[in-house]
Amino acid sequence: MPSSLKRKGSPGLEDDVDSTKRHLSENESPNHDQDEAVPNLEHHSDEAPPSSSAATDRAARFAALRARNQSSRKANLAETRTEARRAAADPSQLQSLQRKKDIAEHKLLKADVEADGEDFERKRAWDWTVEESERWDERMKEKASRKNAVGFADYRKEAGKVYDRQIREMEKGKESMEGRRDAYEREKTEAIERSVRSGGLEIVETESGELIAVDKDGSFYSTADSTASFTNKPDKAAVDRLVADIRKAEEVRLRKRRERGGRDETDGDVTYINEKNKQFNLKLARFYDKYTSEIRDSFERGTAI
Structure with missing residues (x-):
């Protein structure tokens, strides 16, 4: 047998002791690590309740914010729908429905009262x-008189109707109307005083004790033949009101003219028989005028020759 190969001997007593120590040390090391890890677990278990309570608070606040967001969204949606319905409703139609409702209630009440024999x-x-009854009767009387005088009589009465209508419009704003009336009376008094100082007017006391201003020839100051009002210079606000009234009257005149189917001054040749035919001709002109303008001009030149 070769000398390099030697038979392994059986373990001795010392080897058994060393192996036993190694085995014990290997078994004890995990236990030691486990013992060291136990305090850490206990430490984390002590800190767990504060972190869980904070998370619960955050979750509660988040839920409250979400609930507030949902309620705000629903409220905004409801307001938007209400505003959309209000914008889509026609005010004139609402007034018409309210008027019909009032008429129906009036007729129902009248029927009930007459059914009771009252x-x-x-x-x-x-x-x-x-x-209130007297004011109502007077109002109905004025309304009937205006209704009867709706036809054209002469230009003087027509101008009087326009004047009365303008005065009613002015009286709707009572504060501005009172201020303008006071300014008018003040300017009138100042004009009379200037005329008296210059000798153009005289203050005369009537039999009733009223003081009036008369001209040198004895005529009353505020007659239509007086020319003193021509020197009056209105302020800019009065001129603006006059211009606005004239423009408004012109717009009303043109609107009534269109409603009657009349022609505007801006219209050219009449190529239509009614308003619908006019709109149709305008639509054709937008698309085909660039092709038919030369033919139309040729026809016009031929008829002129």
Whole structure:
């Protein structure tokens, strides 16, 4: 047998002791690590409750914010729908519906009162005072007179109707109307005083004790033949109001003219028989005028020759 190969001997006592120590050390090391890890687990278990409570608070706040967001979104959506319905509704149509409702209620009340055998007009008059009833009767009388005088009589009456209508429009703004009336009275008084100082007018006391201003020939100051008002210079605001009234009257005149189917001054040759045919001809002109203008001009030149 070769000398390089030697038979391994059986382990001795010392080898058994060393192996036993190594085995014990290997078994003890995991236990040592486990013992060191136990305090860490206990430490983390002590800190766990604060972190969980903070997370719960954050979740509660987040849920509250989401609920507030949802409620705000629903409120905004409801407001948007309400605004859309209000914008889509026609005010004139709403007024018409309200008027029809009032008429229906009036007829229903009248039918109920007459069914009971009572006088409807007498019972309805209980809700009005004497002054209100007189004002209403006067208003109805004026309305009837305006309705009867709707036809054209002469230019003087027509101008008077326009003047009355303008005065009613001015009286709608009571504050501005009172201020203008006071300014007018003040300017009128100043004009009379200037005329008296210059000798153009005289202050005369009537039999009733009223003081009036008369010309040298004895005529009253505020007659239509007086020329003193020609020197009056209105302020810029009054001129602007006059211009606005003239423009408004012109717009009304043109609108009435269009409603009657009349021609505007800007129209050219009449190529239509009614408003619908006019719109159709305008549509054709937009698309085909560039092709037919030369032919039309040729026809016009031929007829002129």
